Amino acid sequence: MDLEDLSCQIIACRRCPRLVEWREAVARVKRKTYSEWEYWGKPVPGFGDSRARILAVGLAPGAHGSNRTGRQFTGDASGRFLYPALFRSGFATQPESTIRDDGLQLRGLYLTASCRCAPPGNKPTPDEIANCRPYLEREIELLAPKVIVCLGRLAFNGVLRIHSLRASEFSFGHGVRFQVPVGMGRARRWLLCSYHPSQQNTLTNRLTPPMFDEIWRSARELAGYVAH
Numbered sequence: 001m002d003l004e005d006l007s008c009q010i011i012a013c014r015r016c017p018r019l020v021e022w023r024e025a026v027a028r029v030k031r032k033t034y035s036e037w038e039y040w041g042k043p044v045p046g047f048g049d050s051r052a053r054i055l056a057v058g059l060a061p062g063a064h065g066s067n068r069t070g071r072q073f074t075g076d077a078s079g080r081f082l083y084p085a086l087f088r089s090g091f092a093t094q095p096e097s098t099i100r101d102d103g104l105q106l107r108g109l110y111l112t113a114s115c116r117c118a119p120p121g122n123k124p125t126p127d128e129i130a131n132c133r134p135y136l137e138r139e140i141e142l143l144a145p146k147v148i149v150c151l152g153r154l155a156f157n158g159v160l161r162i163h164s165l166r167a168s169e170f171s172f173g174h175g176v177r178f179q180v181p182v183g184m185g186r187a188r189r190w191l192l193c194s195y196h197p198s199q200q201n202t203l204t205n206r207l208t209p210p211m212f213d214e215i216w217r218s219a220r221e222l223a224g225y226v227a228h
Helices: 003-011 017-029 077-088 126-143 153-162 209-223
Strands: 054-058 109-113 147-151 177-181 188-194
Touching: 003 126, 054 126, 054 153, 054 209, 077 209, 109 126, 126 153, 147 153, 147 209, 153 188, 188 209
Parallel strands: 054 109, 054 147, 147 188
Antiparallel strands: 177 188
């Protein structure tokens, strides 16, 4: 299985009845602002550079963001904060992402999420996250990234679990980084923590553009990319 095959498998997933019902209901009812849109209404796969050394992991699609557009962080407030930062750091070819086929490409970065369906209240249950975990695990296996940027505590905890590490042994914090073992050998991988670029964080200045730019500068450095 390659990333394209995996994406097809993700899009067809119906493992979580609550999420299937919610994402499809949102796609039918729509928000008035997007009444002319044909909503995606399915699980949202990851996307980006298949040879990326950096994998960025968010939480879940927004009901009227990725669940509408079908691409991670596309068409919502979090994306309007994320993509300019990726553009400034050289990972994105343009500073905005509004529709799935707008020509945006990621370079050196693959973008995904812990949960692939929009959850009610933006809160997937532990069982729903567990149902999605094999998809993230397979993406990590296929990409073998040198750095995983964890966008938020829940994404961080999920990545730790995939690496068979206990969240209680690691403290999440913006800019905190850890090296973790990969497999049975001596290989190590960097986990880099960031606050999630949600409005809850960006409108309160808990996460500012300079703070976010530093995350991507650090990720580039840890991955061994030439400075942008």
